[in-house]
Amino acid sequence: MRIVLLNIFLFTTTVIFAQVTQKSDSILPEKLEEVIVTGQINPQSVSKSVVEIKVISRKDIERQAGNTLADVLNTTLNLTITPNTSTGKSGVSLFGLDSQYFKVLIDNIPIINEEGVGNNTDLTLINLDDIERIEIVEGAMGVQYGSNAVSGIINIITKKSSRNDWDITAYVQEETVGSEYEWFDKGRHIQSLKVGHNFSENFYANAVYTRNDFAGFFNDRQGENYDVNDGLRGHEWLPKLQQNTKALLAYKKENFNLFYRFDYLNERIERYNETVDLNENAATATTNPSALDEIYTNNRLYHHVNGTGTIFKKIAYNVSVSYQEQTKDLERYTYRIRSGQQENIEEGEYQSRSAFFSRGTFSNIINTSKVNLQLGYELTNEKGSGSSLAIVIGPESNEVTQKLNNYDFFAASELQLTSRFSLRPGFRASFSNLFEAQYIGSLSAKQTLGDSWELRAILGSANRTPNYNELYTFFVDVNHNVQGNPALKPEKGYSAFLHIKKRSTLANSAIRLKNKLSFNYLGLQDRIELIVVNQSPLAFQYNNIDRFRAVGVFSENEIFYKNFKGQLGASVQGVSKVLDSNTQSNDDFLFNLQLNSNLAYTAPKWNTTFSVFFKHIGKQQQFVEKTNAEGNQEFVQGETEAYSWIDATINKSFFDGAFITTVGARNLFDVTQVNTTAFEGGAHNGPPTQISLGYGRSYFLKLTYNLSL
Incomplete structure (x- = not known):
């Protein structure tokens, strides 16, 4: 039934393409497009880019009252975010590939995380308070951004200037967590202050501090001070406190721009053990309950210096140097529940990553009306110790520091073969201290037909280098x-x-339409999997054994009418996974439907915008290895239930935008868990397990004050 609905939707889109009245772009009352930088030889508008780019604007972020990247991307088509209640992290997949296969960048620089640089990033750790826009490229971008950019990239562009002498923004945001809320001990509490100042026409600086206190989700759990051993102590979702400090210094003069960006993140996650040791004293008939609790502390430092300008009044350069580090500390202790005392405290750093990164591009090496050539380099020196799979602190720890260095050189050229047809070939060579030299390429093409049709074809490749855990876990x-x-x-x-x-118009240009139909194919060879290498004693090791393929079609459509803006998307993606290419496993394609919508209406008299954000994830299927009734392993088809997610917000401004109030509700359908049989191991006819997706319907209020001088 869902496939039939999708066919009707795509057919309707095609009919709209054919029937609407064509108008010249010059008469459209349309706002000028934002200039994009991701994957470009020179910054340019979205319509002129050979590469297809999706942009999430600052206004979209504010309408959604998003504080972290996970908040904003939760309803994005083809992208699925799944929280992990046991670690406090958030997992994400794009076109069926997890976050190891796409890169998260800030101003074109990959951001460090527990697993390395750029990939496998926890999106809840990225604060958006100084963000100008988010640019998303779907598909392999290995030539421009190197290893791990297999399914795409997310590039976060920060604000680096202001038209005002002073900009001061302060806000508080209070949210319920499901039905749970108290002023300090329950709910989500966010405070932020941002100050920006133009010291002169050439020199700009800003600083941001944000505190995000998530008090956890109790559900039927009883928190830290519960002293009964019935499995109800602690939280269903772990409490965590994030504090983020950022600063920017920017200088610009004529054809030269320079900025330095600093970012410090501290995150504290508390895990209260559900098992309570009663410590009974038979002589006195008393108990002194205790529990073994843990505190995880993440610290991330980010430094980025960037310079742009021109050499010889012709060659445009963009050079960045960045040093980043992230550490994870673990504190274990015995908590005396009734007295609140901590005893037998063990502290240690069990995971550490640091990286020196530099990227430079030199454009207009050849720059004529037909040809533009860009040359570039990337240098990554990464060092790490510890593994999230083997948490050991104290005297038993025997960590070994390992290094991964990459030296990459790439070239891309835009060839304007005719006034309507352009090609963009690219090539990258990557050299490493651990792997053989890798060579990847790409070819993109753009064809315009008249003033309203655009066709883009993009072929790309990208490799994924093994992460620290896969290489060095012991x-x-x-x-x-x-x-x-x-x-x-x-x-x-x-x-x-x-x-x-x-692009089309109806009703004498009163209605404007943007429609896109896309087809995609992704493939992976030598995929890495943790497999059994010895049965007795049982031993596991990572090996290159798997294959992955994904095919799909998706459509994204926008409509603009007066003060109304609507976006509607649909996607059908088929994924084929070979769990072990050395055995007889099933490689059939299993298909999944996604729908999303984003609606906004502005009432000018009230200075109010009403917004709705919707996402539907259809039933997901996956072949997994399980034990049958005879005790043998076989591949069977598991399923994860479908679910829908909807958020709604009302945004109202007062006194020409000096005060802004945003109220809203998240997860209006009250989604908490879905059943799944798509997990490895267990018996063939075992009961389904549950995946946690949310903590139920919640409400928020955000109060913002803006002062511009």
Whole structure:
């Protein structure tokens, strides 16, 4: 039934393409497009880019009252975010590939995280208070952004200037967590202050501080001071406190721009053990309940210096140098519940990552009306110790520091073959201290038909280098044997996308339409998987054994009418996973439907905007390895239930935008968990498990004060 509905939707879109009245762009009362920088030889508008780019504007972020990147991307088409209640992190997938396969960048610089640089990023750790816009490219971008950009990239563009002498923004945001809220001990509490100042016409600076206190989700749990051993102590979702400090210094003069950006994040996650030791004293008939609790502390430092300008009044350069580090500390202690005392405290750093990164592009090397050539380099020196799979602190810890260095050189050229047809070939060579040299390429093409049709075809490749855990994990004791594999090869990824876009008008240009129909293919070879390498004693090791393919079609459509803006999207993606290419496993394509919508209406007399954000994830299927009735392993088809998510906000401004109030509700359908049989292991006919997606319907109020002088 859903496939039939999708066919009707796509057919309707095609009919709209054919029937609407064509108008010249020059007479459209349309706001000028934002200049984009992601994957471009020179900054340019979205319509002129050979690469297809999706832009989330600052206004979209504010309408959604999004504080972290996870808040904003939750309803994005083809992208699925899944929280992990046991770690406090948030997992994400794009076109069926998890976050190891796409890169998260800030101003074109990959951001460090527990697993390395750029990929596998926890989106809840990225604060958006100084963000100008978010640019998303779907498909392999290995030539421009190197390894791990297999399914796409997310580039966060920060604000670096202001038209005003002074800008001061302060806000508080209070949210319920499901039905739970108290002023301090329950709910979500956010405070932020941002100050920006133009010291002169050439020098600008700003600073931001944000505090985001998530008090956890109790549900039927009883919190830290519960002293009964019935499994109800602690939280269903772990409490965490994030504090983020940012600063920017920017200088510009004629054809030279320079900025320095600093970012410090501190995150504290508290895990209260559900098991309570009663410590009974038979002699006195008393108890002194205690529990073994843990506190995880993440610290991330980010430094970025960037310079742009021209050499010889011709060659445009853009050079960045960045140093980043992230550490994770663990504190374990015995908590005496009734007295509140902490005893037997163990503290240690069990995970550390640091990286020196530099990226430079030199454009207009050849710059004629037909040809533009860009050359570039990337340098990554990454160092790490510890593994999230083997948390050991104290005297038993025997961590070894390892290094991963990459030296990349790339070239891209835009060829304007005719006034309507352009090509963009690209090539990258990557050299590493651990792997053989890698060579990847890309070819993009753009064709315009008249003033309203745009066709883009993009072929790209990107490899995924093994992460630190896959290379160096060593977790061996009497109960475990899980080891990395330094002999792993990078996974080989490639993709093909075709985008058909059309701009149209109806009713004498009163209604404007933007329609896009896209087809995609992604593939992976030598995919890395943790497999059994010895049955007795049982031992696991990472190896290159898997394959992955994804095919799909998706459509994204926008309509503008007076003060109304609507966006509607639909996607059908088929994924084929070979769990072990050395065995007889099923490689059939399993399909999934996604729908999304974003509606906004502005009432000018009230200075108020009403917004609705909707996402539907259809039933998801996956082949998994399970034990049958005879005790043998076989591949069976598991399923995860469908669900829908909807948020709604009302945004009202007072006194020409000096005060802004945003009220809203998240997860109006009250989604908490979905059933799934798509997990490995267990019996063939075992009961389904549950995946936590949300903590129920919640409400928020955000009060913002803006002062511009």
